[in-house]
Amino acid sequence: MESIFHQLVAALHESPLSTDVLDQIVVLLQQQTDQSASSFVTSTYASLLILERWAWELFSQESHGWMDEPSYQQLLQTLAIFNEKIIFNCGEIDMEKKGSLLFSVTIEQVNSVFMHIERSTYDNDPFIAFISIWFDNHAKFAFDNLEYTSPIINYIGRYVFNKYIKSKEYKIFLTQLRQPHLSHTIFTTKFLFYIATCPSYFNLYLVHEAKMFYDYADDIVQCFSEDYLEIIRVHSYSVASWSKELVSCIARHISLTVGCCWLDGENQPHMKAVFPTEKAVHDHFEDLLRILSYEPLYAQIRIKRSNDETVLVGSSLTYFLLIVQMRNMDWLSDLNATLRNTILSVIDTTTNDEMATCCYAVLCEILTDEELKDLKISDNICNYFLQLLEHTWNKTKKYEHVPIMVVLKAFQTLSKNDTMQQKIAHSDRIYLLIEMCDEYPIVYDIIWAFSFNKDIQQQLRSNSPFICKLTQLSRRLENKQMSKIIDGILWNLVINHENRSMTDKHNTKEFDIMISYSHKEKVLCKQIYEELIKAGYRVWIDFDQMHGNVMDAMAQAIEQSNTVIMCMSEQYRKSNYCRAEAQYAFQCERRIVPILLQKQYKPDGWLLFIIGQLLYVDFN
Template identity: 40%
Template sequence: MEKKFEEPVYKPNISPLSIDILRQISLILKGQDNECLYSFVHKSYESLLVVEGWVWKVLSSGYFDEWINEEHYQEFFYAVASFNKNLIFNNDDIELNVKAALLLSVSTDQVSSIFKQIDQTDNDNEMFIAVASLWFDNHSCFIHYNPPAHAFPITDHINQYILHNYILCKQYKTYLNELSQSMISQSVFTAKMLFYIRTCSFSIFSYINPNTHKILCTADDLVHWIRDDYLQIVHIHSRTVALWSKELLGCMTQLISFVGGLCWWDGHSKKQIKVLFITEQIIYDHIEDLIRIIDYRPFHKEMKSVRSNDETSIMDAALMILMRMVQTENISWFFRSNVSIQNALSTLGEEALYDEIGLSVYGILGKVLSDEQLKKLKIANNMGGFFFNMLEQAWRHPLKKYRQIRIEHLLQGNYIII
């Protein structure tokens, strides 16, 4: 396999590459499943570095415009992006430094060139924006799912630019206003709009989450900036979840994730919740809005064991906000008095494959319900075993973590349940 992959990769660097070379590389990358990914990456590491570097070179140069409308080039870029996503979510075998070298084989000048092309295009549905978004999305996935122990300079460069040029700008607000309408035309979801709302929101969420980066504004600033639009968007569209398009789901997922990340910015302060919810009634309304989304059963059927799709991500994000609410506000009575909320959370906990979702569900229920209410839930018997399994794995981990969850958070959750 290694020799077979090297042959097309190390062909002379002709621009554009031949269709035959593109097909060969695409087919080989598509054939790498989880079982063979570790072996392939380590045997073909140098060749993969060439491919990853070449893609960034193409995205940051003038080459792209000549090829983008050709089917085989599009297939190639999507094949590489899909391979990279699988690489990110291979959590057990491939070393973090190997992933970082492959996924971050890009310079700040190249990233700046990509942003410049996005800024200068007059076509809001330019294919270049859609393809570039895939690479920024994978970067965000990598930072979120494999949080580094130190900050990467390229990550700082990407997110400082995104924050000041795409998030804190008039155009972002314009797109939020379009999303706050009860009826949204599908034509609203252009490649550029999705880049601003979905890709850029996800990028900042992943950036602030590991607490390894410094950002040149406060959580309060960002909450103030997005609060009114966010609350209205969720309030309106939580009532019509069954009608959501794939594009609206992606936007809702990343907006809720963005706000959830802001609520957990420093892990201790209650200020963000106070800024986000300025009255008690807004808190109760938002709980009900998020529960309507959580209780949409077709999303449950699409949930994965990793945060790799919108259905899993939106559940995780909504629970992040609910967990922060119950930790900082005196609202347990609201959950205790509402059986439908209890049932929605309990059902999600039963069906969740992603451990962080289970942890949040159990943590929320353990915090707000009485012992008698907990014992009546179907999932009550699973709680203890669930926590002890995660604690054991976290204790054995060199960083005392289970995936991204620090052992002290697990102990806090375990204390609540037991």
């Protein structure tokens, strides 16, 4: 078979070219199964490379008379399908070899292709349809291989944004997409090139060149901010009737928007133009949730990002995760039950590891300790993330497409849960985190959270090299936040706090009140502080009174105060530092006055244990 394929490909440059040659190549490519494709690529690589280059030569010709030949069209369609098989089903073929086949095009050829698109006056030009398939395969491959680099990706990404996404045609097409009832005739090949292929390729470019986001951010917002939210809102009520083309357009715009939100960081300085108010964020969240609640979508989810339904669900889940991690969640209460049920439905059906990671991470953020227990999935979550951590840390192929920072961020939230802490203690996997902490500083914060557990404390104390390293770091670190974390771990591992608290129990107090709070609520707590000062109280708060070792300063403040006000919220419960403050105040038998800062928040976990049956003041 291989020798026949070599001969047929060699004949592609003969003149005249027999259509029988094209037909025979089609047959050989169609015979390749998911199982045989890898060996076929290995044995025919040189000829496949010639075939791929020949296809781009065709595309870049000034005349496209070959478009009228069914044999040419059949070969190009078959080659596109085979290329997708190379992307997703040839795990034995290394990334660079795959990339050399898929990106076997020159910039001059790309320019010729774009020139033809721009000259075309036919909305259903089959040439544009073919190019869209080729560009879509570029995006599929590069999203599946994020470490792959090519100047072609950068060139095409910049070009499609400047020439197409910023164009009047793109704006016209977006406006058409806002209509609730769409005729199938609007989805021309040109429409889909502008509204599906171009956003997907530009998104790919931004993912590969993240540093370029801020150069494009303002233009991105200007291009679709007026239309995007309305498109999602309008069509979120009719998911059951979506055509394949509409799925493609919506999925790729959600993916681009989520990618921009991710790149824009926690404060979202640019994407606020798309989501100017909390209501806009809430409404968009609700619209996406309405879309994801349509369960027939789940049957289309693939293990990899190989179709638009997978992109749609995966991008929406990523958006949910970004929002629950970044935003004040007071407004989420009315959506919590629907979100939880939707996430659980996705978990039950998906085999996609990235989606499962997002789902579990969202649950960790939105569920209380008791809710996690009630759902009886805490074992699943704990085991899943431990397995994820081991595989991503050891760089095995099993979870190669799951970003390790997403895993660690979710595990950071999970680490605040007392049930999870005990499961980690029983798993005896704390050594894995110790191995990771130098490369990923966030792991120190995870270890701090776990170090509140008595069994894990013992495991950490028995690791002398780690204790020695922490002690050295505590002495030399200049980063205040990292110093606080390291000192926090060491504080939890010291066993003589009780003696210290008893020694200072009856000393004269310098302060009437200490305010214990999460810095997420700093503005409101400062107002409380100022009102107490006006009322004549001596108040300690850590705006400007922290010097030296943060944990020692905290302990001294508690020891020198009669009363500790605990400013309760979900952020307070999730803060390791706040937990250390609260537990030491409890240990010192200080008078505790809990106040509630977050609407509809109910204390749970360790915080509920400390405040017990105390009445609290609601500041909402």
